[in-house]
Amino acid sequence: MAPTPKGRATYHHGDLAAALVQTTLEIIDEVGVRGFSVAEAARRTCVSPGAPYRHFADRDALLAAAALEVSRRLRAIYLDTVADVGSAQERLATVAGSFVRAAARYRGGLDILFAPGLRAAHPELRDSTREFVDLLLPSAFEVVAPDEAAVTAVALLDALHALARGYVAQLLEGKFGDPDDVVEEVAVRATRAARALVAGYGVPSGPVREEGRDR
Amino acid sequence: MAPTPKGRATYHHGDLAAALVQTTLEIIDEVGVRGFSVAEAARRTCVSPGAPYRHFADRDALLAAAALEVSRRLRAIYLDTVADVGSAQERLATVAGSFVRAAARYRGGLDILFAPGLRAAHPELRDSTREFVDLLLPSAFEVVAPDEAAVTAVALLDALHALARGYVAQLLEGKFGDPDDVVEEVAVRATRAARALVAGYGVPSGPVREEGRDR
DNA sequence: CATTCAATGTATGAGCCTCTCACATCGCTC
DNA sequence: GAGCGATGTGAGAGGCTCATACATTGAATG
Numbered sequence: 001m002a003p004t005p006k007g008r009a010t011y012h013h014g015d016l017a018a019a020l021v022q023t024t025l026e027i028i029d030e031v032g033v034r035g036f037s038v039a040e041a042a043r044r045t046c047v048s049p050g051a052p053y054r055h056f057a058d059r060d061a062l063l064a065a066a067a068l069e070v071s072r073r074l075r076a077i078y079l080d081t082v083a084d085v086g087s088a089q090e091r092l093a094t095v096a097g098s099f100v101r102a103a104a105r106y107r108g109g110l111d112i113l114f115a116p117g118l119r120a121a122h123p124e125l126r127d128s129t130r131e132f133v134d135l136l137l138p139s140a141f142e143v144v145a146p147d148e149a150a151v152t153a154v155a156l157l158d159a160l161h162a163l164a165r166g167y168v169a170q171l172l173e174g175k176f177g178d179p180d181d182v183v184e185e186v187a188v189r190a191t192r193a194a195r196a197l198v199a200g201y202g203v204p205s206g207p208v209r210e211e212g213r214d215r
Numbered sequence: 216m217a218p219t220p221k222g223r224a225t226y227h228h229g230d231l232a233a234a235l236v237q238t239t240l241e242i243i244d245e246v247g248v249r250g251f252s253v254a255e256a257a258r259r260t261c262v263s264p265g266a267p268y269r270h271f272a273d274r275d276a277l278l279a280a281a282a283l284e285v286s287r288r289l290r291a292i293y294l295d296t297v298a299d300v301g302s303a304q305e306r307l308a309t310v311a312g313s314f315v316r317a318a319a320r321y322r323g324g325l326d327i328l329f330a331p332g333l334r335a336a337h338p339e340l341r342d343s344t345r346e347f348v349d350l351l352l353p354s355a356f357e358v359v360a361p362d363e364a365a366v367t368a369v370a371l372l373d374a375l376h377a378l379a380r381g382y383v384a385q386l387l388e389g390k391f392g393d394p395d396d397v398v399e400e401v402a403v404r405a406t407r408a409a410r411a412l413v414a415g416y417g418v419p420s421g422p423v424r425e426e427g428r429d430r
Numbered sequence: 431c432a433t434t435c436a437a438t439g440t441a442t443g444a445g446c447c448t449c450t451c452a453c454a455t456c457g458c459t460c
Numbered sequence: 461g462a463g464c465g466a467t468g469t470g471a472g473a474g475g476c477t478c479a480t481a482c483a484t485t486g487a488a489t490g
Contacts, residue, residue, distance in 0.1 A: 010485085016438080034275070034332045039476060048440045053478065055438090060249075111331045117249045119388040126390055158385065159408035165384055166377025173334040175341055193374035196415020197408060227456060227467055254447060263469050268449060270467090 008046050017055040017065075019045050024066040028108035033115055038062060063112050064122040070109035071128040077102050078135065088142035092156075092198050095136060096164045097191035103168040104183035110168060133157050143202050156201040163193055223261050232270040232280075234260050239281040243323035248330055253277060278327050279337040285324035286343040292317050293350065303357035307371075307413050310351060311379045312406035318383040319398035325383060348372050358417050371416040378408055 013019065023041045038059050039049045056062040082098050085091040103110045112118060119125050140153035167190040176182040228234065238256045253274050254264045271277040297313050300306040318325045327333060334340050355368035382405040391397040 013439080032332050032335070037476060038478090047438095049476085050441080050478080050480095051439055059477070114331060114384065116326045116329065116384070116387060117247050120247075126388060130390075155404055155407070158382075158404065159378065159411070162381025162385060162405070162408070163374065163378045163412075164381070166379070166381040167373075169329065169331070169380055169384075170373065170377060172331060173341060175345075189370055189373065190377070192370070193377070193412060193415075196374070197411050199415055200408075200411020225456085231467080252447060253449090262467095264447085265449075265451095265470080266468055274448070 013047060016047060016051060020052055020055065020062060021066050021069050024062055025109055028112060032108065033111050060118060060121060064118055064125055067112040067118060067125055068128055070106055070113050071132065073106065074102055075132055088139040089198050091139045092136065092143060092160060093191050093194040096160060096194035097187040099164045100167050100171060100187040100190045101183060103171055104179050107172060110172060114165065133161055143198055152201060159197055160194055163197060164190060228262060231262060231266060235267055235270065235277060236281050236284050239277055240324055243327060247323065248326050275333060275336060279333055279340055282327040282333060282340055283343055285321055285328050286347065288321065289317055290347055303354040304413050306354045307351060307358060307375060308406050308409040311375060311409035312402040314379045315382050315386060315402040315405045316398060318386055319394050322387060325387060329380060348376055358413055367416060374412050375409055378412060379405060
């Protein structure tokens with residue numbers, strides 16, 4: 001007869017996919033990506049170990065879906081807190097700091113969002129970040145010198161992207177100490193670095209000429 | 216009598232620890248961190264599946280040792296190719312590009328060097344990077360404004376570190392296309408971004424004032 | 431309503447992996 | 461040359477991923 005398994009009223013779950021993503025995020029917050037297992041996610045969601053595979057091709061697919069959810073939340077944060085900063089320069093600089101602060105909040109989430117293997121295998125993850133970056137494109141155009149603006153604007157965003165991710169990585173791995181303690185300081189530093197970057201791309205050929213060796 | 220197992224002449228291996236690290240790097244180059252297993256490393260080294268655990272507490276410890284080896288190689292590359300660049304400014308900028316180029320060569324290695332979980336759990340990995348960054352400290356001091364030089368120099372290096380790691384991450388996950396094809400272009404961009412960063416930190420209070428919102 | 435069917439969950443199990451433990455083998459020291 | 465500590469082997473417990481066959485059910489259809 002197989003009565004509806006332990007923690008549930010109905011045989012069918014209702015929205016297992018979403019529940020699994022949520023559970024996955026929780027598990028990862030607790031034990032990190034390495035500690036995560038599909039089996040554990042199934043257990044916490046009160047379904048059999050095989051059930052998740054109805055919705056996700058494999059472990060990585062579930063992780064990728066969770067990472068995608070994280071990127072959606074980051075986007076929301078951006079729209080709430082950064083989108084309406086006054087000048088384009090400050091908007092670009094602020095987003096870096098804001099990103100660092102978000103990292104401290106969604107700790108585990110950021111871990112999967114940036115897990116090397118996952119991103120390499122799941123283009124939709126890269127796309128999501130790319131879309132996010134594109135939100136900033138108008139600001140970048142405002143900041144950059146008008147000639148060859150297109151190329152430079154994209155390059156600037158890539159640089160900002162790189163910078164922010166690098167700071168987040170260092171923050172999350174505890175390089176500066178307990179992330180919760182230092183997040184604000186790191187966010188400020190990231191903002192300052194971003195400002196320097198923006199300034200550097202804003203001048204027609206950059207403040208340092210092509211060959212900088214003999215100034 | 217248990218004849219000395221298949222691929223070996225003696226019962227004892229000689230230097231299993233080093234051999235395992237080497238094999239680990241090879242495996243990761245082929246199949247990535249996710250595809251790596253201690254069992255496979257043991258197989259390729261022609262020892263029993265349990266043997267590695269005489270030398271490494273667990274899978275992560277072996278990975279960390281391999282990552283440490285990678286960081287040693289990176290250090291060597293730096294000393295060979297960057298250490299004697301003329302000006303401090305260019306030295307700092309060049310190291311970013313050089314790092315990106317190294318990433319394309321030691322692809323798998325960089326994956327583990329930057330695997331979020333690993334670095335968080337193994338301080339010696341962070342230390343190794345830290346030591347590497349410290350090699351650049353003198354250059355940073357040269358570049359930075361003399362007042363509060365200490366704080367700023369370190370901050371500049373952290374920013375450069377973040378920038379370079381971010382570029383490497385994007386390169387390796389294929390954001391710009393096949394890493395081998397784009398590595399040079401990305402390296403140039405990283406160098407340029409690094410220059411902008413260095414320039415931004417070189418001016419006493421940065422090119423944009425504290426409160427930048429109402430320029 | 432009754433039926434049917436596609437979607438969703440369960441049960442079972444094969445195969446692999448990590449890591450442990452008792453035992454075998456060997457290089458070194460005294 | 462005897463003993464000992466270090467290093468390797470073999471067997472196995474327990475867990476995980478994923479495939480396959482079967483059970484259950486909500487929804488569409490007549």
